[in-house]
Amino acid sequence: MPKNVDLGFYNGDYPAWGLEKEFESFEVESRYFPSKVGGAPAWLDLQNLPLSTKLTCPHCSQQLVFLLQVYAPGSGARAFHRTIFVFICSNGSCWNKKSETVEDGSKVGLPVLVLRSQLSRENRFYPAEPPEERPGWRTDIVPQKFGTLCPVCGCRGDKSCGRCRQVSYCSQSHQKLDWKKGHKQECTENGKYGGPHTRVGFPEGLLEIEEEPEKDEKQNDIEDYKHLIDPTMEVEEAISEGVSEEEWNQVESGQTNDKASEKFNSRVRRAPQQIIRYQRSGEPLLCTFTVQLPQIPPCSKCGGQRSFEFQVMPQILCVLGLGLELQEAVDWGSIYIYTCNKDCDIEGYVEEFAAVLDFDKTNLPVMPQPEA
Structure with missing residues (x-):
């Protein structure tokens, strides 16, 4: 199954x-x-x-x-x-x-x-x-018990600020962002870091x-009014209901991209x-x-x-x-x-x-x- x-x-x-x-x-x-x-x-x-x-x-x-x-x-x-x-x-x-x-x-x-x-x-x-x-x-x-984190993104911070030595960053780009947003004013030898001043x-x-629902609202409507539908009408979702996943994929693999989109949309409609x-x-x-x-x-x-x-x-x-x-x-x-x-x-x-x-x-x- x-x-x-x-x-x-x-x-x-x-x-x-x-x-x-x-x-x-x-x-x-x-x-x-x-x-x-x-x-x-x-x-x-x-x-x-x-x-x-x-x-x-x-x-x-x-x-x-x-x-x-x-x-x-x-x-x-x-x-x-x-x-x-x-x-x-x-x-x-x-x-x-x-x-x-x-x-x-x-x-x-x-x-x-x-x-x-x-x-x-x-x-x-x-x-x-x-x-x-x-x-x-x-x-x-x-x-933080085991190492420094970049205050901008929360990833590993191995690059220490060369001036104040109070904060470390993951990269120069994140250091520049934090510098421009506020660290510049506090970055002194005895300064205390008050950031993060920005986050990425x-x-x-x-x-x-x-768990994924078995049917979307449209499919439920079809079931509710199935007795009123002309049996000669082709309702793709109703027909496909009796086909196994493996058989359906085999059929679709030889079709155009429209079939992939149809199946994708059909499944997504269950929970958009x-x-x-x-x-x-x-x-x-x-x-x-x-x-x-x-x-x-x-x-x-x-x-x-x-x-x-x-x-x-x-x-x-x-x-x-x-x-x-x-x-x-x-x-x-x-x-x-x-x-x-x-x-x-x-x-x-x-x-x-x-x-x-x-x-x-x-x-x-x-x-x-x-x-x-």
């Missing part, structure tokens, strides 16, 4: 969809193992953070921006705690270059980085017991996970505000048949196979204000995330695989409309 698909929804302020933040600020901190969007990363391994050089765009060399993280424990003891982190470049021109090739014919790297981190239940950072849901619980569980990141929210689709070792929901997903490389750590875990949907672009209407906007049909099947034992953070597919520009999907 096919596995259930879990959907992720944005819990945060987004007036266009009538959404308001419904969580406490402490719930997005590392000690609560959150699934979240935007803001600063809630690091899992608190000591072995990725180097700032790892978190740079392969096109413009600027620092990547934290997009989201999904807390998804594995099946083995060594992955009792497990989180997948996704970073992207916020420069739209880099997304237009993602399909370019270099002189040797190889592909230029995507402006996306996926990292996996995991810990056993008994570890040096967190107690074995579940966290208590109150603001004052174990506020000592922070990455997307609007923060929790990821609320729910979904921003991720999670189905580990399941099947991705393709947004096009014009371009195929690339061959998935083995795990860079253990050499084992990777499988699909989740995809990031285009609806999140609206929530984060990335602006699909702009000529050089960050844009995707879906980002597909593949991770090591074995949850191989690691220390710190290991890179996993991401693939990006775009919609056919003549057949864009129906996006959820703002509430009146």
Whole structure:
């Protein structure tokens, strides 16, 4: 039987969809193992953070921006705690270059980085017991105990301010931003850092996970009035209901891109505000048949196979204000995330695989409309 698909929804302020933040600020901190969007990363391994050089765009060399993280424990003891982190470049021109090739014919790297981190239940950072849901619980569980963080983005800060030595940054670009916004006035030999004076990141929210509904409202209407429908009429969704997922994919794989868009829209209509689709070792929901997903490389750590875990949907672009209407906007049909099947034992953070597919520009999907 096919596995259930879990959907992720944005819990945060987004007036266009009538959404308001419904969580406490402490719930997005590392000690609560959150699934979240935007803001600063809630690091899992608190000591072995990725180097700032790892978190740079392969096109413009600027620092990547934290997009989201999904807390998804594995099946083995060594992955009792497990989180997948996704970073992207916020420069739209880099997304237009993602399909370019270099002189040797190889592909230029995507402006996306996926990292996996995991810990056993008994570890040096967190107690074995579940966290208590109150603001004052174990506020000592922070990455700052093990190293400095960049105040602008929350990532590893290895570059100390040369004048005051009171603050460290991930990069020169973030140091300049903080300097211009206020650190310049306080940066003296005996000065005290009063920042952060600016932050780089997307609007923060929790990821609320729910199982995908079996039908959307339109499909329910068809069922309710099925006895009134002419039996000779072709109702695609009703016909496809009796076809297995494997058979449906085989039929569609030989069709035009319209079929991919039809299926994509049909599934999205069940829950139009979904921003991720999670189905580990399941099947991705393709947004096009014009371009195929690339061959998935083995795990860079253990050499084992990777499988699909989740995809990031285009609806999140609206929530984060990335602006699909702009000529050089960050844009995707879906980002597909593949991770090591074995949850191989690691220390710190290991890179996993991401693939990006775009919609056919003549057949864009129906996006959820703002509430009146």
